[in-house]
Amino acid sequence: MKRTAGIVYMVMIYGFLYLPIAVLIVYSFNDTRFSxxxxxxxxxxxxxxxxxxxxxxxxxxxxxxxxISSLVATGIGTLAAVAFHRYRFPGRKLLYGLxxxxxxxxxxxxxxxxxxxxxxxxxxxxxxxxxxxxxxxxLPFVVVTIYARIADFDPNVIEAAKDLGAGEYQAFRHVIxxxxxxxxxxxxxxxFTLSLDDVIVSFFVTGPTFEILPLKIYSMVRLGxxxxxxxxxxxxxxxxxxxxxxxxxxxxxxxx
Amino acid sequence: MTERSAFxxxxxxxxxxxxxxxxxxxxxxxxxxxxxxxDETAFLRRVFSLGAYRGLLDxxxxxxxxxxxxxxxxxxxxxxxxxxxxxxxxxxxxxxRLLLVxxxxxxxxxxxxxxxxxxxxxxxxxxxxxLLQAAGLIQEPLPLLYTNGAVFIGLVYTLLPFMILPLYxxxxxxxxxxxxAGYDLGASRLQVLRHILLPVSLPGIIAxxxxxxxxxxxxxxxxxxxxxxxxxxxxxxIKNQFLTARNWPAGAAASMLLTFLMGLLLWAYFASLxxxxxxxxxxxx
Numbered sequence: 001m002k003r004t005a006g007i008v009y010m011v012m013i014y015g016f017l018y019l020p021i022a023v024l025i026v027y028s029f030n031d032t033r034f035s036x037x038x039x040x041x042x043x044x045x046x047x048x049x050x051x052x053x054x055x056x057x058x059x060x061x062x063x064x065x066x067x068i069s070s071l072v073a074t075g076i077g078t079l080a081a082v083a084f085h086r087y088r089f090p091g092r093k094l095l096y097g098l099x100x101x102x103x104x105x106x107x108x109x110x111x112x113x114x115x116x117x118x119x120x121x122x123x124x125x126x127x128x129x130x131x132x133x134x135x136x137x138x139l140p141f142v143v144v145t146i147y148a149r150i151a152d153f154d155p156n157v158i159e160a161a162k163d164l165g166a167g168e169y170q171a172f173r174h175v176i177x178x179x180x181x182x183x184x185x186x187x188x189x190x191x192f193t194l195s196l197d198d199v200i201v202s203f204f205v206t207g208p209t210f211e212i213l214p215l216k217i218y219s220m221v222r223l224g225x226x227x228x229x230x231x232x233x234x235x236x237x238x239x240x241x242x243x244x245x246x247x248x249x250x251x252x253x254x255x256x
Numbered sequence: 257m258t259e260r261s262a263f264x265x266x267x268x269x270x271x272x273x274x275x276x277x278x279x280x281x282x283x284x285x286x287x288x289x290x291x292x293x294x295d296e297t298a299f300l301r302r303v304f305s306l307g308a309y310r311g312l313l314d315x316x317x318x319x320x321x322x323x324x325x326x327x328x329x330x331x332x333x334x335x336x337x338x339x340x341x342x343x344x345x346x347x348x349x350x351x352x353r354l355l356l357v358x359x360x361x362x363x364x365x366x367x368x369x370x371x372x373x374x375x376x377x378x379x380x381x382x383x384x385x386x387l388l389q390a391a392g393l394i395q396e397p398l399p400l401l402y403t404n405g406a407v408f409i410g411l412v413y414t415l416l417p418f419m420i421l422p423l424y425x426x427x428x429x430x431x432x433x434x435x436x437a438g439y440d441l442g443a444s445r446l447q448v449l450r451h452i453l454l455p456v457s458l459p460g461i462i463a464x465x466x467x468x469x470x471x472x473x474x475x476x477x478x479x480x481x482x483x484x485x486x487x488x489x490x491x492x493x494i495k496n497q498f499l500t501a502r503n504w505p506a507g508a509a510a511s512m513l514l515t516f517l518m519g520l521l522l523w524a525y526f527a528s529l530x531x532x533x534x535x536x537x538x539x540x541x
Binding site: 006009010013014016017018019020021023024027036076079080082083087089091095098099100101102104105106107108109110112113114115116117119120132133135136139167168169172190193194196197199200203204214217218221222225229230233236237240241243244245248 | 263264267268270271272274275278279280281282283285286289299338341342345346349355357358359360361362364365366367368369370372373374375376377379381382383386413416417466467470471473474475476477480481491494495498499504507508511514515518522
């Protein structure tokens with residue numbers, strides 16, 4: 001009896017979390033613009049996306065920003081995780097602490113701080129400022145993902161490489177990096193998702209000439225429910241789903 | 257030895273530069289701006305002033321803050337109330353690996369998309385109204401959308417996974433035999449909860465509360481999309497100061513308030529970690 005109650009409770013919570021998403025996906029295939037009733041299956045809203053130049057452009061922009069910033073964040077983040085783990089340098093604790101501040105601080109604080117920073121420096125907001133900001137908020141997630149993995153390492157492996165005459169760079173390139181690869185890939189996928197989905201920080205640091213998908217969706221949604229948005233949101237969901245599964249699988253495979 | 261130091265210096269320099277340039281300096285700028293005066297053309301005038309902080313005490317603005325705090329506190333409390341038993345059941349479930357992934361997916365899904373999904377469900381001819389009408393509970397569709405209630409539902413819906421995950425992480429490590437030991441020693445259910453479960457899961461409770469409470473103050477698009485004309489969070493106020501009113505010091509001071517709250521919560525988190533005897537665990541890793 002107690003067990004059943006527990007299962008019912010869990011089903012209710014999963015229902016709460018997933019029902020709206022399921023309805024969104026179903027509606028994206030519904031052959032009607034206004035009614036909420038089911039009027040038959042269609043791919044028409046997806047086909048219409050392909051004709052919408054503005055949406056496609058903003059999707060392209062989003063993918064470009066997400067790709068570049070996730071790659072740079074992964075690069076810097078990997079080096080940072082290794083540095084934080086292996087090296088002792090002045091300010092190490094402060095820098096690591098600041099990464100946690102970035103991760104915990106509300107998006108809006110980061111958005112306005114970067115906006116002020118860019119404006120006072122005289123940098124025009126747009127593609128460039130978006131990439132810099134996205135790298136910054138992705139960085140801590142990469143560092144934490146990879147740091148957790150290095151902490152599990154057998155330190156003797158690195159010592160062995162050193163004994164065999166490897167320099168610091170060679171040890172990194174040929175020993176540490178190959179062992180870290182699954183965590184690196186996982187951090188990259190998470191950064192890509194974070195960057196692709198971000199609304200709040202991007203809202204402040206993008207310029208009028210560079211439109212990205214989440215902000216485009218935001219301005220469309222303000223005007224009401226549209227089947228094209230349902231289709232677009234479903235696509236965005238699918239990308240997230242693939243990234244999360246892939247990232248999860250990479251980390252799990254490696255723990256064996 | 258020279259190669260070692262060259263690689264090490266380069267790595268530390270890049271990482272240090274990035275964090276100082278894009279985290280430390282911008283945040284310092286917010287702090288400085290909050291103590292300056294507003295300027296029509298250059299945004300900031302280099303005159304020390306406490307005006308921006310005094311402005312926060314203006315009854316109308318203080319009203320926005322208290323309401324926003326109310327939303328955030330209510331959201332945090334409800335997420336904790338729903339999430340705690342859920343995380344507990346999850347940690348004990350045989351299929352917890354799969355079930356956990358099902359919580360991680362909404363955690364990473366765009367909360368804008370999830371907020372939009374909620375609009376579809378709550379609108380006048382949406383699923384909730386349709387179900388209530390079919391059940392004969394109501395005749396006319398209820399005005400669910402564009403209300404303060406919708407903002408509240410939206411915040412809980414968006415942030416619940418952010419509460420469940422840290423709670424799960426704290427509860428999963430917990431040894432269930434401790435509870436049995438408690439019962440064996442004659443503790444009541446309430447005593448077990450109060451003296452065994454809560455202290456052990458306190459870091460998870462605080463970590464989850466940070467991840468719910470702070471975003472609940474800032475998620476400006478939730479009241480924008482779900483709320484009525486008067487629904488406003490601290491985030492909406494800050495956004496307006498920067499994009500509409502062009503009053504940087506006022507926006508910066510409000511944002512400092514958020515940073516201050518974050519500092520307070522992080523302090524509570526680390527204090528709870530020390531008390532639970534797990535200084536290296538969880539977030540501090």
